[in-house]
Amino acid sequence: MRPKAWWVxxxxxxxxxxxxQEVDPREEAKRQKELLLQTAGILPTELVVQQGEELFHxxxxxxxxxxxxxxxxxxxxxxxxxxxxxxxxxxxGRVEDLDHRILTCMTKVQGFPREAVKRSEVVAVAFYIAxxxxxxxxxxxxxxxxxxxxxxxxxxxxxxxxxxRDVGCATCHxxxxxxxxxxxxxxxxxxxxxxxxxxxxxxxxxxxxxxxxDRIRACYGNIAHPQxxxxxxxxxxxxxxxxxxxxxxxxxxxxxxxx
Amino acid sequence: MKKAILVLSVLxxxxxxxxxxxxxxxxxxxxxxxxxAYAGVFQNQRPDQALCSLHRNRLxxxxxxxxxxxxxxxxxxPQNGRLMGDWKxxxxxxxxxxxxxxxxxxxxxxxxxxxxxxxxxxxxxLKRGQSEAVQRYTYEVIYNAWAYFPCTVMYRFGAQGLLSPxxxxxxxxxxxDPESEFNTKPAVGSR
Numbered sequence: 001m002r003p004k005a006w007w008v009x010x011x012x013x014x015x016x017x018x019x020x021q022e023v024d025p026r027e028e029a030k031r032q033k034e035l036l037l038q039t040a041g042i043l044p045t046e047l048v049v050q051q052g053e054e055l056f057h058x059x060x061x062x063x064x065x066x067x068x069x070x071x072x073x074x075x076x077x078x079x080x081x082x083x084x085x086x087x088x089x090x091x092x093g094r095v096e097d098l099d100h101r102i103l104t105c106m107t108k109v110q111g112f113p114r115e116a117v118k119r120s121e122v123v124a125v126a127f128y129i130a131x132x133x134x135x136x137x138x139x140x141x142x143x144x145x146x147x148x149x150x151x152x153x154x155x156x157x158x159x160x161x162x163x164x165r166d167v168g169c170a171t172c173h174x175x176x177x178x179x180x181x182x183x184x185x186x187x188x189x190x191x192x193x194x195x196x197x198x199x200x201x202x203x204x205x206x207x208x209x210x211x212x213x214d215r216i217r218a219c220y221g222n223i224a225h226p227q228x229x230x231x232x233x234x235x236x237x238x239x240x241x242x243x244x245x246x247x248x249x250x251x252x253x254x255x256x257x258x259x
Numbered sequence: 260m261k262k263a264i265l266v267l268s269v270l271x272x273x274x275x276x277x278x279x280x281x282x283x284x285x286x287x288x289x290x291x292x293x294x295x296a297y298a299g300v301f302q303n304q305r306p307d308q309a310l311c312s313l314h315r316n317r318l319x320x321x322x323x324x325x326x327x328x329x330x331x332x333x334x335x336x337p338q339n340g341r342l343m344g345d346w347k348x349x350x351x352x353x354x355x356x357x358x359x360x361x362x363x364x365x366x367x368x369x370x371x372x373x374x375x376x377x378x379x380x381x382x383x384x385l386k387r388g389q390s391e392a393v394q395r396y397t398y399e400v401i402y403n404a405w406a407y408f409p410c411t412v413m414y415r416f417g418a419q420g421l422l423s424p425x426x427x428x429x430x431x432x433x434x435x436d437p438e439s440e441f442n443t444k445p446a447v448g449s450r
Binding site: 149170171176182227232 | 281282286289290292293294296297299300301304308309311312315316363364374375376405410412414415419420421
């Protein structure tokens with residue numbers, strides 16, 4: 001290319017960069033998704049869903065596949081199941097979200113030792129099962145005392161101020177919704193942004209496949225607050241609180257594609 | 260003497276027990292499954308943090324005078340008494356994500372594009388001057404924002420030990436000193 005042509009390309013790139021800073025992050029994610037689809041022919045989300053489907057039908061040490069597991073609507077029923085989680089399960093006597101229920105399935109039904117369960121596999125299966133809830137409405141309930149107890153804990157955690165930086169979820173995600181600290185404006189996670197329906201998702205900016213568990217841990221990590229362990233009660237509590245506040249929201253697409 | 264110490268320690272334990280708690284023992288137990296580091300932060304929640312949590316960052320008017328007084332009492336000053344230090348050192352603190360991370364919420368840095376969670380500080384020193392009152396106010400807000408804005412999101416840099424009094428004085432200089440690049444260079448994103 002001649003020098004002049006390079007100059008034009010450079011100017012166009014700069015212009016794009018300038019425009020990109022102005023656009024709505026959600027619109028930008030849609031554009032990036034289209035670009036990726038055009039160039040690669042398949043989305044990272046679809047690849048992970050396929051991987052999850054293979055894992056779902058893989059036999060564990062007990063000889064059973066994950067089709068033998070109940071994700072809330074009966075053995076092997078996946079259609080709309082993820083949209084109804086977290087919920088209380090009678091067989092384990094505890095509230096479980098999608099990640100935790102997959103863990104239960106792999107250890108209790110398929111017979112994998114706990115230490116043999118890879119996080120990447122749980123996430124892939126979560127992507128697959130969640131994909132069966134696209135178009136469904138979020139529908140979590142507080143029927144069992146365990147659900148009510150965990151919801152109450154989630155609400156308290158959400159409004160808590162803790163740590164050396166006095167941080168807490170609500171301090172930004174209620175008080176400063178729409179304001180920006182860093183790249184993105186704070187989402188209204190309890191209200192109009194329906195953030196619960198944005199996870200599990202592929203984050204194209206960092207090439208990450210995350211469930212809401214990873215997202216919540218990252219929230220804490222970003223503000224230098226110690227993070228709750230994966231599968232732990234505080235994460236489940238926050239999830240139940242968030243999901244309940246997003247009841248009735250339609251899942252546009254699971255797994256989602258986000259910045 | 261021994262008796263007095265015993266009585267005092269019992270009294271302080273009672274006071275601790277009466278201090279506002281936000282999480283119940285049962286809840287703290289549930290939080291334990293989050294791991295040691297995470298649970299510890301909740302176990303050690305300070306009474307002022309508990310108060311802000313309980314009232315969702317909007318303290319009732321009758322609690323304000325005592326709260327503000329307690330927060331004011333936490334403020335300490337540099338040994339040399341100077342509230343304006345070295346603006347160059349202050350800039351390194353202001354513009355460091357890991358350190359004070361000021362720019363993430365405040366507009367005005369000539370180094371990074373600022374956010375809009377906090378008020379814009381663009382050309383702070385040129386607009387306000389360097390009077391003793393302005394120096395003191397700026398220093399105290401950075402040292403303990405809760406002494407002026409109860410339960411605000413801004414970190415209590417001095418009160419929580421995130422920055423030393425000398426470091427805070429450096430940041431004050433970065434904001435106020437007319438020679439500081441914060442006042443001589445245009446803010447990133449200014450029009």
